[in-house]
Amino acid sequence: MPSRYEMVSLDEISVGATDYARPRGYKILLAALAMILIPALIGAGFAAMATPAVLAASSTTEKVTDYWEAFPSDLPIAAALPQHVVLLDKSGAEFARFYNENRIPITYEQISPNFINALVATEDSRFYQHSGVDFAGIARAMVKNLTNDNRTEGASTITQQLVQNILISNARNDDEREVAKGDTYESKIREVKYAVALEKTMPKQDILSTYSNAVYFGNLAYGVEAASRVYFSSDAASLTVPQAAVLVGLLQSPVQYDPYARPEASQARRDAVIDRMLAEGYITAEEAAAATATPLTLSRGDTPSGCATSAYPYYCALVQQELLANVAFGATPEERQQNLSLGGITVTTALDRGVSDAATRAATDALGNDNRVAAGIAVVVPGTGHIAAVAENRGWNQTQVVYATSAQQPGSVMKPLTLVTALEQGIPITTTLSANGPYFSRVLDSPKKGYTNFGNAQLGNIDARSAIRQSVNIYFVKLIEQTTVMSVVDMSRRLGISTINTNEGDPAAVGPRTGSFALGTSSVTPVEMANVYATFAAGGVKCNPISIVSAVRTTTGEPLPTSAPECHQEISPAIAAQMTDALQGTFGGGGTLAGVGPLPGRETAGKTGTTDDSSANWTVGMTPNFATAVWVGDPRGGFAYPLTSVFAYGRTFFKTTGSAIAGRIWKTVMVDVHQGQPVTGFPNG
Template sequence: MSKRYEIVSLDEIASGARDFELRPGHTLAKAVAGILAISVLFGAAVAAVGAPAVIAATSSTTKLTDYWEALPSDLPIAAALPQHVILLDKNGAEFARFYSENRIPVAFEQISPNFTNALVATEDSRFYEHSGVDLPGIARAAITNMASNKRTEGGSTITQQLVQNILITNARNDDEKAVAVGDTYQAKLREAKYAISLEKAMTKHEILATYSNAVYFGNLAYGVQAASQVYFNTDAASLTIPQAAMLVALLKSPVAFDPYAYPEATQPRRDIVIDRMLTEGYITAEEAAAATAEPIVLTRGETPSGCAASPYPYYCALVHEEILTSPAFGDTLEARKETLRRGGLTLTTALDRAVADASLNAAVGALGYENRVATGTATVVPGTGHIAAVAENRTWGQTQVVYAASKFQPGSVMKPLTLVTALEQGLPLTTSFNANGPYISRVVDSPKKGYTNFGNSNPGTIDARTAIKQSVNVYFVKLIEKTTVPAVVEMGKRLGLTTLGEVGARTGSFALGTSDVEPLEMANVYATFASGGIKCTPISIIAGVRTTTGEAIATPPADCHQEISPAVAAQMTDVLQGTFRGGTLSGVGAVAGRETAGKTGTTDDSAANWTVGMTAQFATAVWVGDPRGGQAYPLTRVVAYGRTLFKTTGSAIAGRIWKSIMTDIHAGVPAVPFPG
């Protein structure tokens, strides 16, 4: 004899009032007939809720509550839907943002009641009465669908729709993906369980706000705030009745009712929403008439995304790269990409607009935007690792290459690496060599004709001060013989030259700067000297919070630590000041009223020019060269500062750009001496 069952209410289950058993006494035919209309819409799913025989067939228990309780309810509501990554300068002003979905979350209080009223009236009129699943609404929709012999009306509540939106983005397994699709009765049951659990965990206002932030309105606008900007160039809090009604109208089909593409279809649908607001008592007849009479007026607003839209695109690109490479944003590249995609972060960076503007003005003032010759500049704050600015004489439309983070042959700006290694090994600044050329070494590899000095000069026997001041090649080849090449290479890595390639143990030319390095790295090396030997990892991101909660997040550490002794660092800043006192930078001159140290670099065959120099407050590196390749396109005929230069050195262009930047960024800043 077959069992007979009694229909039970899902709302009763949600209330948890009592334990419902599948009790004999009612025929299955009677039960099925009672929920036939519901079954049309919910398929076997709602039949399973309304006619427990279906459940009994798939469950090992005769208790509906046992089956119901076994369904999962831990909806991943905490996993935010994709939002923006907002970049702020060091003073808290926004300069860029990224997003995979244009979504700007807002609280319930920041959404106009006109919108939430239109939403409830149209999408879920019993929203404030049900517990997440509206069986009367489902039955009504089912009857309507049966009468028309097709699906014309849905029965999902706002809460159920929110469940689907969350799971579409955050589904953790195949079951949750199935719930998001919602085309099986098991999926609809799970959706119902999630919705009821959600109603227990959140207030009605919280559900409305979360839903309003989640849904798609077309034209790449996710959430009501982004939609308000895209269609009306306003905020969600300011939406009028006709504006709010139009946005709710889009939810039925953002494509079919797109007001930009199909305005003739949008207004009738908007007016239906207005009529629903009137029917449900949210507006008066007079307000409805006025709203219906008002034409749809669109004012397209934009929320630019990416570095192309930033006034500081190359700094923006540095931040983007830092997010993708730093373990602070995920253990793997894929995890970091997901962090960037999901967003919801507001990141404060070290960008100093005054430094950035001075750098750009100096770069463009020297070479213009269309010059074949380019320059890349980088400025670091000693003792912090903070990248204050990068700049180049290019626009984002011309190139997306950040020259400050690209590798070029540095020339003589590398010579201080050999000297600092020697000082750390105990060799004094008075260490002297005969520095005449040509010189062929027996310790390190030499060119066929030996090492020579710039201009084939022969200074005789000199010490380190003179060698730095005059940038004497032979002296530094003899010095690296003493220190060994591997020791100098290791020093370079210790001081932050992380992109150094392999250097042979006999490569004496390493002392002269034949290995490619980045301007940003070189600025950081000199910043270590300027800070008394404190070496930091260069960082663009200095703090971060979750945008919606203000909760602090981990950001890349600068890892500042004493890498070389204060005494060695003090000797380096002391000797590097000599370049401005009768040395290669004497024509450029020190920053007025400041202790200033630095070095020029001129590579073989004029492939590139450099100047790297610092005060106690800023370290700036400037590279000048042809980005197509310095050997093929040397700096033998360069238009700079409005005239043609036929032969250039590190001070001719790079030095002047450096001086312009450093003079401007120190204006009004109290002078500080080097440590020690």
């Protein structure tokens, strides 16, 4: 005899019971539980026991009452069953969804009456008469179980089955899952108590719809809406009598009656459900005959899940990163993962499809999809923090790495961080410094051959505007001597760069003597760089870059907490205006972006970046409308695989600079996304 049917006394099982106020009529119910309910629900295994001993023990009604009342009655209904996470773009159109369980919750009104009728007729014909527990059904099951050694008959109502589904879904470990199955005395009593309590607080229609959303139909379909799509490429509201009967038939065994794998068994089970509908008066004899004469007709549908099925997989992955990393979505990584797994939320994002399409097209037109060299692009809307797009010249089947959030050495696009620090410290933009080299610093670490300019240029005495325009290394090393390295590190972090390594003891970390920090030797991401330049474009208003704008509970529309961009004045408008003015100079004569040129008719500012030994190229630039960062490099490692020979735009580029490929991609993106945008100027400060 299985150990789970071991006989125990009520004295044993009532240990620790708590005495609660007892509503009228409980003793009658509990007597029935003790004498009839438990042996019937447990089945033939219990019936084989010495039943008189159990009945004798059951006479201690007070003990049963205490035991009954020791169980809680508040079932965790809210968000109990895993659902979808649905992602919407800025216009409210869906572009991705993902889930652990393919479940699409719907209301009672969205379910075909054919399904409801088939469900009640087959699973719980007295559903509308009982109050959660069907004592007539229990008695019938007990008699059959006691008189039949080979077969057992259950007596669980739809309400009890719903309770069990919810308990299993909420189980946190194997022990709780085992209890939730309802195979023991204690778990069955708890299940019954939950069912009775549930019927007191939830209307019958709500129980039916919640149950219909909860149950498993096989082929990874949870709930009637997902099942309707998987088996019939339809929705639950449109289910015909034979279709509804197929789905209800699956509840007994989704594997045995799988219509794809076992069509004959499925059709036989379908016809048995139709017979039950006829017997219970839900359909006429003519309707039953027509339904059983209908061939088993399937139309396999699907509900795509995951970023791989999205037209915007990298933005989808960006949203997932934010959901798993930001404390707004859970205090701990475990809690955030649990919330994501449960789903049931609809997320509105900042994705601008037009911007994303333009960025992807520009990267692909330049480099193709199978180039060893990749491009990572990030576009941020100044003054909002909204990440309008992330894009690259790869397909999701090639890589799942989001290059826009991957840290790389940025080269000279970091030089404005030293300048803005100097301006805030009161060092004028007109400050003149000698830019001849090589230069060996007395206060900073220097390379063996000293700091040099690109092409070993000797430029004499120049000011900051000229140094930005021509991207002069020695000027910025001398400027960071005046500001101090750690002040520029602090400014970089204030403007949102979180990837700077300052860990003491790490040889690669940035320290007080790391003069090369001014030249962009510390890794950053394209999203971070786009957001820095967006701060300049917004008159010094810095926002946290976000992909998620808002979120709600899918079923109720209840707003959920999200991460705010927390926009605030980080640098003064006057300093931001000087920065945009200096960065516009790069498009003028002698500037590193002169060959690329500004956007026609628009104020345009930006900066190129070329890292040591051509390991990567960057261009970051902005208008008042958009800030865009473009990184170009070999994902395998820029120093091992430098950009000394790159096939792009139909020809080979040798020893590229930031404007050669990254600049052209940047210009293509920006021209495209500004179509129809209002023409405005940078804030004057």
